[in-house]
Amino acid sequence: MSSIRLTDYEPIVGRQTLEELYLLAEGLRGRRIKMVNSTAVGGGVAEILNRLIPLLNDLGISTQWTVIKGGEDFFEVTKTIHNALHGEQISFPSRMKEIFLEVSRENLKYIDLDQDVMVIHDPQPIVYVEAREKTQAKWVWRCHIDISHPDEEVWDFLRGFVEKYDVALFSSPRFSKRLPIPQFLFFPSIDPLSDKNKELEPEFIEQLLERFAISQDKPMITQISRFDRLKDPVGVIKAYRMAKRYVDCQLVLAGGGASDDPEGEAVLNEVRTEADGDSDIHILLLPPTSSLEINALQRASTIILQKSIREGFGLTVSEGMWKKKPVIGSAVGGIPAQIIPNLTGVLVHSVEGTAYQIRYLLSHPEMSKKLGDYGHEYVKERFLITRNLKRYLLLFYVLSHPGERIIHF
């Protein structure tokens, strides 16, 4: 786990922000928190927990992290549940439910429940709440995924567990449900000190562009995402083509996830066919360890795109905004929570709209600069890990004062 200290963030967020965190943490010192999720490495949740947990401990709040253990069959079930919550119609036979319940109950035998707060991330360990009678702890379900249009059968099954929690946390108002328990808004966050977001030396960026044979003489439009139809890479190329009739530019499509994924391979082929040998289109297949490369590509870009058809939260938008880039994003998933139209970015609904906005922003650098500057401020206020940390501290107070709207000390 990272050895980062809270004071490392002072040059970025300022003394006042840290003072607020220390003040809030004072009354929580000694609390025992346990976070549970399904993986220690890989994926956005693990990435956030890797930083968040040391920072909570740094503030004197004793926070542990446990990962649910299961075999292949368990994770096949949880993958099915994940897809169903994203809206895929699936079959959910009783055997699947049994595997899901059995593995969780087995895990529960070995977990130390002597805590003040149990924070359960996503559906995989959701069943843990069955043990709530055995402990004084408050139970929190942190849902990181979009459950606005779930498969009803799967949601009905999970709802029985969700309703046993004290509170639920969602990444966007769009993802919330009518529930009998309080629900709070917890945006995901980016870490300004991570490889993906930290400042880079200009030489490093230049070398990287050279390595990928990307010209430094033309405006660069970039979309960072895996090669997945839901990210609409073909639509991105179409939009670039429409814009290029008016303003010369180049396109970078960079992401991973194709090598072991048959669908990813097919999408990559579609993208290559659509690119049709255009030397200004750079299709970069990056390994999962490419945080520094992604950071450099974003920093070298003139405009960042996130033209998804469906999206979870879409943190690449915040990553682009943090680097003071104008971001054009589709009005789907969590993207509208990050982009206030024409203030912190631009929202679009079509290939044509994307093309028009590329043309507009390339012709109006002063507007691009304004969007980039405001975007950076907005991320600083809402989507940095320090803000996430603050939300957790506030939550711990709220859990001790259920039903109160104003908690006065």
Added chain:
Amino acid sequence: MNPFYFYTSSTLVELTGEKANTLEELLTLLKECTGSAIFYHVFQSYRERHFAIEKYHSDFAQWISASLDEEPLAERLGALDVRDFTSIRELREAILRIIESHLREHPQCRDRKGKTPFFFCQSVSIIMPTKYIAQDLRDFYQIFGSIGIRSIHYHLVEARLRLGIHTNDFSHWFRTSLNKEKLAKRLEDIDIYLHTLEEIREIILQDVQEEIRT
């Protein structure tokens, strides 16, 4: 003389799970929602974007403009001056009156679906004393220059829920403890919607400095 104790307030946004797709639905939810939800959508949420001033400060006006394209209604709601009200109840009634009157004039927009829904939120506030205490105006000036922005928001904006919507903690202290009526009034007259909190900090610092000089 009573000292001024600087507090800070932080809010956790609660999702009510309720959403409106049309003006009709917005109207229904506006009647049923908590006062905290009205306060959040009119006073608090836009302060998250404290680095810039947008066309409309109220989330309701913002949504009606951006999602329903009902600009005349958005303008009328956006023009509501909070200093005309002494309670959230009155503010809620004024919002309802404006929307109802618009719907009487334009009944066709009653059920027209917006591009995106309006999600009702409300807030839970955690209020804590800071270590900063001002004994007099000079102390106040010193502290106010570097106090966290959440403190300014608490004493200037959230105070309206406690003291009545027309005043704020700073003015209250200037008036009752320092007997400085003119300074209190000057702060009450600041249009909190037209300035970012950092701009407001500068305005107040100037006013206080002037008062110290005289």
